[in-house]
Amino acid sequence: MTSRANAGDAPPTLWARVVRETLAAAGRSGLDASALRSRLGLAQAELADPDARLPLPCMYALLELCLEHTGDELAPLRILSNVSPDAFDALGLLAATSATVGEALQAMWRYARVFIEGERYTVEPTSVGVSYGYFPWGPARPAHALMAELFARDLVVNVPLL
Numbered sequence: 001m002t003s004r005a006n007a008g009d010a011p012p013t014l015w016a017r018v019v020r021e022t023l024a025a026a027g028r029s030g031l032d033a034s035a036l037r038s039r040l041g042l043a044q045a046e047l048a049d050p051d052a053r054l055p056l057p058c059m060y061a062l063l064e065l066c067l068e069h070t071g072d073e074l075a076p077l078r079i080l081s082n083v084s085p086d087a088f089d090a091l092g093l094l095a096a097t098s099a100t101v102g103e104a105l106q107a108m109w110r111y112a113r114v115f116i117e118g119e120r121y122t123v124e125p126t127s128v129g130v131s132y133g134y135f136p137w138g139p140a141r142p143a144h145a146l147m148a149e150l151f152a153r154d155l156v157v158n159v160p161l162l
Contacts, residue, residue, distance in 0.1 A: 012118025016052035025082040056118045060143030076146045
């Protein structure tokens with residue numbers, strides 16, 4: 001996992017709905033979603049627009065706050081596991097209606113920047129199967145490991161559902 005960013009670059013963005021859905025999942029997991037939102041400096045209105053975008057570090061900070069508030073290294077993974085695939089709108093539909101898992105993953109990778117810029121994912125055929133890669137954005141931080149764990153979980157849990 002190698003971080004990618006240049007000093008002075010504006011941070012990439014992600015769909016605000018991803019942050020909104022993660023906050024809702026955190027609330028369902030027993031955390032105070034309003035307090036988390038306040039700590040992030042976000043107004044409720046910023047999360048209401050389904051097409052709004054937020055800086056990617058906002059998501060990283062949210063995951064790190066979930067970890068901080070629970071003291072449980074697995075809490076962010078559990079919380080993100082409760083985000084509905086519906087949060088990904090047409091991207092989830094595209095994956096679900098692909099003819100093969102390989103096509104679904106290629107589509108997800110091709111359009112991933114629609115819902116999250118900055119992070120990159122790779123899938124490469126090997127002689128024994130497929131190799132997947134995750135490359136986070138920005139200086140190293142705890143959220144990168146959390147996002148990598150979510151990526152791995154999605155591959156193990158969600159891909160077989162396609």
